[in-house]
Amino acid sequence: MLRVALLGAGRIGRVHATSIVMTKSCDLVAVADVNTDAARDLASQIGARAMSVEEIIADASIDAVLIATSTDTHSDLIERATAAGKAVLCEKPVDLSLERALATLAKAEATGLPVMVGFNRRFDPNFAALKAAFDKGEIGKGELLSITSFDPAPPPVSYVKVSGGLFRDMMIHDFDMACWIFGGAPAKVTATGAALVDPEIGAAGDVDTAAVTMVWDDGRIAVIKNSRRAGYGYDQRIEVLGSDGLLSAANVLENTVQKITTAGAVSAKPVHFFLERYMRAYQDEWTAFVDAVQGGTTMPVTLREGVAALACAEAATRSMQTGQTVAITPDMLG
Numbered sequence: 001m002l003r004v005a006l007l008g009a010g011r012i013g014r015v016h017a018t019s020i021v022m023t024k025s026c027d028l029v030a031v032a033d034v035n036t037d038a039a040r041d042l043a044s045q046i047g048a049r050a051m052s053v054e055e056i057i058a059d060a061s062i063d064a065v066l067i068a069t070s071t072d073t074h075s076d077l078i079e080r081a082t083a084a085g086k087a088v089l090c091e092k093p094v095d096l097s098l099e100r101a102l103a104t105l106a107k108a109e110a111t112g113l114p115v116m117v118g119f120n121r122r123f124d125p126n127f128a129a130l131k132a133a134f135d136k137g138e139i140g141k142g143e144l145l146s147i148t149s150f151d152p153a154p155p156p157v158s159y160v161k162v163s164g165g166l167f168r169d170m171m172i173h174d175f176d177m178a179c180w181i182f183g184g185a186p187a188k189v190t191a192t193g194a195a196l197v198d199p200e201i202g203a204a205g206d207v208d209t210a211a212v213t214m215v216w217d218d219g220r221i222a223v224i225k226n227s228r229r230a231g232y233g234y235d236q237r238i239e240v241l242g243s244d245g246l247l248s249a250a251n252v253l254e255n256t257v258q259k260i261t262t263a264g265a266v267s268a269k270p271v272h273f274f275l276e277r278y279m280r281a282y283q284d285e286w287t288a289f290v291d292a293v294q295g296g297t298t299m300p301v302t303l304r305e306g307v308a309a310l311a312c313a314e315a316a317t318r319s320m321q322t323g324q325t326v327a328i329t330p331d332m333l334g
Contacts, residue, residue, distance in 0.1 A: 002026045002290055005056040007077060008068030009033035009042040012091060015275065016066050019286040021046050026290060030056050033069075053077070057084045064088065064293060066286075071096055071164060075104040078303070082113040087293045089286070091118040093172050094306045096164040098314040098332065101307050105334045108303055116289050116299040117306030119176040121236075123284040124277075126249040130238060131181055139242030145181060145222035147174045148237040150230035152272050154208055157200045165206050166193065167313040167320075171226050175312035176305065178214055178222040181240065185308045185333055186214040186222070190325040191316035197229040212316050233270030234277050252277055307334050 004026050006017055013033070020028045030051040033039035043050040056062055057080050064087040067077045075095040081088045088108075094101040094117060108115050121127055134142060149170070155163070163169035179185050193210035195202025202208075208228035215221055239248040251270040258267040271277050288300045311333055315326040 002293060003061055003063045004028050005030040005032065005051070005059075005062045005065045006042075006048075006068065007032050007053060007056070007065055008070075008091075009035065009038040010068065013068035014042060015279075015282055016068050016286065017042060017046055019283045020066065022283065023286060023290055025294065029062065030059070032056055053080075057081060057086075060085070062086060064289075067091060070162075072162075075100050078104050078115060079107050082108045082111040082115060085111075085113065087113060087289075088115045089118060089289045090115065090303075090306075092176070092306065093117075093164070093168055093310050093313070094303065095310070096168055098307070098310050101310050102334050105303055105307050114293055114299050115303040116292070117301050117303060117309075118285065119173060119180075119301050119306070119309070120278055120281045120285045121173050121177055122180055122301060123281040123288065125280065125284075126252070127177070127238060130240065130247050130249045133247055134181060134240055134242070138245070139240065139247050140244030142182060142240055142242050143220060144241040145178055145220070146237075146239040146241075147177055147222065147224045148235060149174050149225070150227040150235035151274075152230055152232075152234050154198050154201060154228035157198070157204055160201050160206050161204050163206070165313075165317060166208065166210055166226060166228070167191070167212075167316040168310065170228070171210065171212065171224060171316065172309050172313050174224045174226065175214075175316075176301075176309040177238065178224065179305065179308050179312070181238075182216060182220055182222065184216075185311065185328050187217045188215050188325050188327045189213070189312055189315040189319055191319040193320050197227070201228070207320070210316075210320070212319075214312070233272050234274060235270055236277060304334060 030049050031039045031043040032053045039050040065081045067090040191212045193207030197208040210226045212224045254268040292299050319326045
């Protein structure tokens, strides 16, 4: 039985708590949060103890921690947990600072403890099926990858101000998907963005609409499009053009009913919220983590891969600020 502690009792922490509790080979024994009332409330619901982070780190009976705290705490908690001999699953991104994330990578790898980064979209059944078909060579050599990721509405400006920016907070998922599908980090990144949805986001120094082009050493291209507003729902699509064909993964709709009349065809909208879209992915992500810990196998999303996605976000941020293409150099990947 894997004894697990959850660090973070907010919205995403509660999502992860559900996944842990549903896994028979795990025992969620402790919850910590800076909001002690939130920790106590969640702990009482799942039959765990509310503990401090310090108590959890010092407790040798706890085998693994899931970090779902604010981003600015991720690196520190990864380092402390691995130094204490615990396996770690940490929500994305590794840190808001690439330099800090690289330091954490070095320290965590030196312990030999397993660390997984929570890029849950890899575990979406549709995206996973696309990746499997691509890896089997079903469309030949990949040449052009297109990723669309539109949120139904922007987050509060108070969140934007501490998020690290759209590239580190939102598009980081898509950077990881591009690196995962094409099998490694690109050679260079070009980005552009604007505040078209909410002028307050622009006033906070961020953008809400962006497009990024990534180019690999062999010439392969990926294009990522992000928007903080798509009033029709949560728009998540991937398309890969290969030398022998095309693979695509479409949106998950509210239902599969389609009406066709002489006036045309009508179907349901995409589901509206990320939890509706990716709830199964969160469960499968946790299962994959547990299987790797208990089986002693390589994590399906390594800390090094988490750093690579952050390096892409760092390059995109620099590119947008300077108007220049930015190279992904070896020192950015650790």
